[in-house]
Amino acid sequence: MPRTPTIALLGGFSDDPDTLLDDFALERAGRPRPKVCFLPTASGDAPGYVEKFHATFAGRGCETGHLELFRRTVTGLRPFGPPVPLADGLGLLPGSLCPHYDGEPERRPGYLAAVNDGALPGGWAVDGGAAGVFADGCLVEVVTRRPGATLHRVSVGGDGSVAEVAQPVRQLGT
Template sequence: MSRIALLGGGFSTDADGVLDDWVLGHARASRPNVCFVPTASGDAPAYIEKFFDAFRARDCEPSVLPLFRRESSDTALRDVLLAQDVVYVGGGNTANLLAVWRVHGVDRLLREAYAGGTLLCGISAGANCWAEGSHTDSYGPLTHLPDGLGLLPGSVCPHYDSEPGRRPSYRAAVARGALPAGWAVEDGAAGLFTDGRLTEAVTRSPGARLYRVRADGEAGAVEEAVPCRLLDG
């Protein structure tokens, strides 16, 4: 069973930690190893500190995988990633994240971890990276990025409701075939995908939604809201 969680929130944006608790609840271990991968932010120290502040207080074993000042061998890097129950990828620049991962072989190791049952998750760029393509501001203006690990079929668009231009730009990219049909995540919502299929959709705030967006010959693109279960705050 291989699983991916797309997050519209978490420790970096929400004070309540509801979505992070939801993620840990799906880990395969009662006290899971959770590795934060902050590559998309350039391994920003403040981001790493925020992760530790949030997860040291939880029933888990938190760690961080830095790549910009890497000190581990290829063997050690593989051992670290394959020992994780949860790999949590932070936000930032999706295109840069993918490039750095490929330089260090992290893309191949994450595929191996995914096949072995590690729960992969993340917010913003950390959600984009798992799909075949995504909607991103990696190059400045909002645009489509037909690149990703491809573990999740289709495309992903984060911040669907909170950043101006996201919704029409993503719909237009799907409508013209620049991106395949995919999933748009509003801030506060999250989706769990098991073997590539959506198996659970939740929200930490009433009104936040996860959408399925697909091309439609007459309408250009259509979005279908997925019913989300409201998590206890």
């Protein structure tokens, strides 16, 4: 039975100066009109961000959709305090996920603390500009549009300490 890819893509269409991650994801879809779903949770489902996603990918011949996890009237989460774990994810992959791992000073220490304290299970932390490709729940490939960006495996070791391991990455556009 062929493995079905799931792409966890963060970074890309919004602020990047190129379309390397978008191109990679659409090529991996392997069909002329792929279905692309946007989970704008990190932006608090900011309407402008969602609209930009639809315009960008519909303009590239995709069937677009998005899944709102918040109903906010502001464009970010800052007025509501620091980022906190969202413990009831979608179940697409086992464990937890931290987007924008290197993008905000409080992301990395907050995620590591949440895993260490048991508020979240171990999982994946993705830097801006990187993407992980999973098939049947297993990591297949990590790509980046930006040198130094990658996907990190975060887990609690046998001694109870949190470990993060940067995954090997393939640089796009080189």
